[in-house]
Amino acid sequence: MAALLEINGLDKSFGEQRVLRNINLEVERGEIFAIMGPSGAGKTTLLRILNLLEKPDTGSITLDGDTINGVQRNGRTATRQRISMVFQSPALFNDTVYNNVAYSLRVRRMDKHAIESKVSQSLALVGLEGYDNRWAKTLSGGEEQRIAFARAVVFEPDLLLLDEPTANLDPANVAKIEEVIRTINRELNTTIIIATHHMNQVRRLADRVGMLLGGELIETGRREVVFGGAADERTRAFIEGEMVC
Amino acid sequence: MNSAEFIVQGIITAIELIVGLDPYILSITGVSLKVSGTATLLAALTAIPLSFIISHREFWGKQTLLTLINTGMGLPPVFVGLFVFIMLVPAGPLGFLKLIFTPKAMIIAQYILVTPIITGVSLAAINAVPPAIRENAYTLGGSHRDIAVVVLKEAKFGMVTSVLAGFGRAIAEVGAILIVGGNIAYTGSVGAMGEGLSYTRTLTTAITSETSSGDISVAIALGLILITINLSVNAAASMLQRRA
Numbered sequence: 492m493a494a495l496l497e498i499n500g501l502d503k504s505f506g507e508q509r510v511l512r513n514i515n516l517e518v519e520r521g522e523i524f525a526i527m528g529p530s531g532a533g534k535t536t537l538l539r540i541l542n543l544l545e546k547p548d549t550g551s552i553t554l555d556g557d558t559i560n561g562v563q564r565n566g567r568t569a570t571r572q573r574i575s576m577v578f579q580s581p582a583l584f585n586d587t588v589y590n591n592v593a594y595s596l597r598v599r600r601m602d603k604h605a606i607e608s609k610v611s612q613s614l615a616l617v618g619l620e621g622y623d624n625r626w627a628k629t630l631s632g633g634e635e636q637r638i639a640f641a642r643a644v645v646f647e648p649d650l651l652l653l654d655e656p657t658a659n660l661d662p663a664n665v666a667k668i669e670e671v672i673r674t675i676n677r678e679l680n681t682t683i684i685i686a687t688h689h690m691n692q693v694r695r696l697a698d699r700v701g702m703l704l705g706g707e708l709i710e711t712g713r714r715e716v717v718f719g720g721a722a723d724e725r726t727r728a729f730i731e732g733e734m735v736c
Numbered sequence: 737m738n739s740a741e742f743i744v745q746g747i748i749t750a751i752e753l754i755v756g757l758d759p760y761i762l763s764i765t766g767v768s769l770k771v772s773g774t775a776t777l778l779a780a781l782t783a784i785p786l787s788f789i790i791s792h793r794e795f796w797g798k799q800t801l802l803t804l805i806n807t808g809m810g811l812p813p814v815f816v817g818l819f820v821f822i823m824l825v826p827a828g829p830l831g832f833l834k835l836i837f838t839p840k841a842m843i844i845a846q847y848i849l850v851t852p853i854i855t856g857v858s859l860a861a862i863n864a865v866p867p868a869i870r871e872n873a874y875t876l877g878g879s880h881r882d883i884a885v886v887v888l889k890e891a892k893f894g895m896v897t898s899v900l901a902g903f904g905r906a907i908a909e910v911g912a913i914l915i916v917g918g919n920i921a922y923t924g925s926v927g928a929m930g931e932g933l934s935y936t937r938t939l940t941t942a943i944t945s946e947t948s949s950g951d952i953s954v955a956i957a958l959g960l961i962l963i964t965i966n967l968s969v970n971a972a973a974s975m976l977q978r979r980a
Contacts, residue, residue: 542875572877582868585890594886595876642876 495520495682496541496650501550503536503706510536512706514550518650518699523676523683525697525714527690529735533706534686538652541684542576543567555649572599575648579655581639583627588614588638591627595646613645616678617671633664640671644679651675653685657692669695690730694718702726704735742952749953750960759933760921761954765961768938771839771913772906775846776854780899782847783854788884790855791862805859808852813845817915820845824916837918839936845912850902857901861894862887893976900973907965910940919945939965 494517501514511533518524526534539545541552543559552560559570575595583591592613596606614620617637622630627638636656644651653672657665669692675681687693693700693714701711702723710723721727729735753761790798790805822828824836824844835841865887873886888895917936934942939962946955 544871544874568877568879571875574875576875578868578872580868582866582872584869584872584886594873594878598876598878598882642872646877 494518495555496684497551497553498541499551501537501540501552502548503533503540503545504548510706511540511547514708516701516708516711518682518684520682521676521680522698523672523685523696525693525700526684526686526703527688527693527700527729528703529688529729532703534688534703535654537703538576538654538684538686541650542574542652543571572646573648574650574652575643575646576652576654577636577639577643577656579658581632581635583630583635583638583642585628586626587623588619588625588627588630589623591638592642592645594642599646609645610641613641616644616674617641618667631664633660633667636660636664636668637671640668640675644675644681647679647681649682651681651683653683653687655687656685657687657689665692672696690732702729704729746952746956750957753954753957754960758957761957761961763933764921764937764939764942764958767839767934767936768907768940768962769965771842771917771938772846772903772909775843775906776850776899776903778843779847779850779854779902783851783898783902784858784895787855787858787862788888790859792884792887805852805855808848809856811849811852813849813909813911814915816845816848817912820848820912820916836916837920837936839917841916842913842936842938845916846906846909849909849912850906853905854898854902857898858891858895861891861898864894865890893979897973897976900969900976904966904969904973907962907969908940910938910944913938914941914944917941 496516496518498514498516501511502509503511514537526537528534536545540547540560547560550560551558554570554573557570584594589610592610593606596609601609610623611620614622617640619634619637619641622634622638627635630638640656656672657668660668672683672685673696676683685692685696697714699712700714700717702709702717702721702725704725710717710721710726712722717726718730721730725735789795790801820841821836823830824833824841825831826834826836835844869890870883870887873883878886913936917938919937919941920935921937921942922932922935937945939958943955943958943962946952946958
């Protein structure tokens with residue numbers, strides 16, 4: 492498979508604190524790549540840089556061969572329209588489910604009938620058909636997060652970034668969300684990067700994994716290889732549930 | 737007549753004036769609503785875009801502007817009245833406009849009083865929108881304009897509350913409009929009590945003059961109307977705050 496995303500020499504500091512150090516990574520088209528690591532390792536910052544919410548200090552990011560960091564305003568909008576992100580908190584708009592999911596299509600000035608069809612497909616994808624007219628803020632936490640997924644993938648992005656998407660959910664809803672992630676990956680062939688510190692989730696979802704520790708990507712590899720015997724002892728310790736820093 | 741009878745009689749006469757749609761009372765209420773409504777509308781048209789710009793843009797003098805807005809929220813009305821008076825009197829820099837002692841002068845004074853209030857409350861409503869909402873709108877491909885629309889929709893109840901708060905301040909204000917409006921009513925025998933029609937006389941300035949001249953029932957009638965308007969505005973604001 493060809494690499495959809497390439498990151499080379501990425502560094503990021505906030506003031507004196509260096510959050511990411513010389514990140515080099517390739518993510519292949521259609522795979523689920525898990526970035527694992529303890530809290531504060533830099534997972535969220537890396538995803539926010541990939542989604543252009545933060546600017547890296549140095550380094551380059553290419554999506555499908557196009558450099559996406561450092562481009563001008565119009566270019567940024569075009570790039571963001573190829574990448575989507577689901578955050579830990581769904582942060583749905585105070586509106587109906589339909590208007591939440593339709594948002595990204597409306598800002599792309601899509602035809603009304605096409606929007607109706609896409610929204611309907613997207614709600615079916617997350618198992619919430621018929622929720623169109625429900626008020627988003629009245630849904631349960633799990634339903635809200637599934638709507639956040641429907642909203643994020645309705646425009647069929649090339650790359651979907653997930654930042655601890657099940658952090659606040661009970662096991663039943665975690666299972667539902669994981670099924671949604673698999674469905675999106677399988678049916679839409681969307682490349683997915685998920686940041687998580689839940690090892691079981693990584694085992695269940697990921698094709699390949701990367702271990703981020705203290706801002707450094709210390710190891711990457713096939714999930715079964717890394718979980719079968721990681722090359723770095725800190726990765727092994729983290730997988731076994733030990734404190735690493 | 738003892739004090740209780742005096743008050744009861746005043747209230748009965750006041751209710752008769754209101755129920756009987758006394759032209760003098762109606763004209764004063766009309767001027768109040770027109771002046772305060774226009775001033776609030778113009779202030780909202782200035783304040784809401786301004787609050788959005790302050791919230792979303794960094795520019796030179798932003799802190800000074802915020803200080804001015806915070807100061808403006810507590811401006812003494814008589815000071816504003818004096819300032820507008822000096823500007824608009826024939827000898828003043830804007831005297832050629834011939835606006836002093838007109839409803840337009842009152843609108844200008846109330847606009848100055850109300851704009852900082854609507855700006856301050858709107859700014860608080862916009863800043864209360866969680867950053868995650870903006871980031872989601874951005875992430876989903878929205879342009880700056882699209883994101884602005886999302887934020888304004890999220891803050892809409894707070895925005896309406898700010899406008900209602902501004903109107904509440906304007907309709908209850910007396911000092912500034914008394915100075916620049918002059919509390920003028922045409923003479924004649926129009927109302928049941930023999931008064932004329934209002935030109936720049938509002939509910940608040942009329943209460944002042946009617947009380948001074950001893951027409952307590954007219955003052956009570958005007959007071960009842962004023963308090964009803966204020967209660968309605970505050971009830972609407974409370975309801976919107978609960979929904980927000």
